Amino acid sequence: MFKKLREIPIKILILEALLRRLSFTHPKRNLLQEELSKGYAGYRGEQSMDYFLAQLPQDNLLIFQDLRLPLAGNTYFQIDILLITPSFFIIYEGKNILGHLYFDFNQLIRTLDDQEEMFLDPIVQVQNQQYHFENLIKKYFNKQLPNTSFVVVTNSSSKIEINPDYRLAFEKVIRTPAILQKTLHYSRKNNKEIFDKKDMQKLSRILLKLHTPAFPNVLEQFQITDDEILSGIYCESCQSLTIVKSYRKWLCTNCGQENNTAFIHALIDFYLLKGKTITNQQCKDFLQLSSSSISSKLLRTLNLSFIGTYRNRAYNLSLSDLQRKLVSNNKDGQVTKCPRK
Known part of the structure; x- marks a missing residue:
């Protein structure tokens, strides 16, 4: 067994x-x-x-x-x-x-x-x-x-x-x-x-x-600094950081691909490369969102646990939780084509 x-x-x-x-x-x-x-x-x-x-x-x-x-x-x-x-x-x-x-x-x-x-x-x-x-x-x-x-x-x-x-x-x-x-x-x-x-x-x-999973410091191993890490939301289709929030959809401005779970992938990248907690401002900057209100709403809708008061609030990121949310946020787990504008 x-x-x-x-x-x-x-x-x-x-x-x-x-x-x-x-x-x-x-x-x-x-x-x-x-x-x-x-x-x-x-x-x-x-x-x-x-x-x-x-x-x-x-x-x-x-x-x-x-x-x-x-x-x-x-x-x-x-x-x-x-x-x-x-x-x-x-x-x-x-x-x-x-x-x-x-x-x-x-x-x-x-x-x-x-x-x-x-x-x-x-x-x-x-x-x-x-x-x-x-x-x-x-x-x-x-x-x-x-x-x-x-x-x-x-x-x-x-x-x-x-x-x-x-x-x-x-x-x-x-x-x-x-x-x-x-x-x-x-x-x-x-x-x-x-x-x-x-x-x-x-x-x-x-x-x-x-059992205690390892979490190696790969950035330190390869001497890569934090400011070398690019922000944005990644598009698997054209391999660029060009997905943005467009009304109720997440669209790639480069190829027109729609992917409504891409922002969760971006938060997973943040967890892997930046840290296990994220503030509203960090979310706005890393996902290149247009306003703090959008990032705040996004973090709240994911029902993440948090520490601190409203102004100093930091949300806890968990790899397993975020991976589960990928499934629940998009029932069939598929991305759909959107016509290029």
């Missing part, structure tokens, strides 16, 4: 929003495009594992995808795929890396286009995750579940080579189709139930409560 499903990484959403709102001549566009391509490659690699997860027996099995759990202080550990049964847990760490992959002690060497690149050993990485999760179970249950972990090379075009002396790597590094066999094999070896039904339910609640 899938208890937590994988979502599009927030970094991908931030990069897409940033590319929508940077000049086409911006010197960092190519770097951002490369980073976005890497992000989608990793995401698709993780998705490729789902086919084999879905084939696993669902009785007494909980599956969590993309968990980010706290350690001491303000640090976290992240798990790609966690399988939990009353008898054991398994962690699968996906790696979508193209090229010739050589697994050596304490490092992974990737050769691509005659260029070598060094990575930290993913086997050590997944064993650290295994250790931290084992401690989490001890903390909340004072029990110990048998456990293991694997590194899954999700790129089928990659060539895997392992140092002959690195015996652990031969056991731990697998291809995506082996997920099913590895899970079933470990299940047959570990079938004594240690957790009861209440333990499993409690653990599920704990993990969902502890």
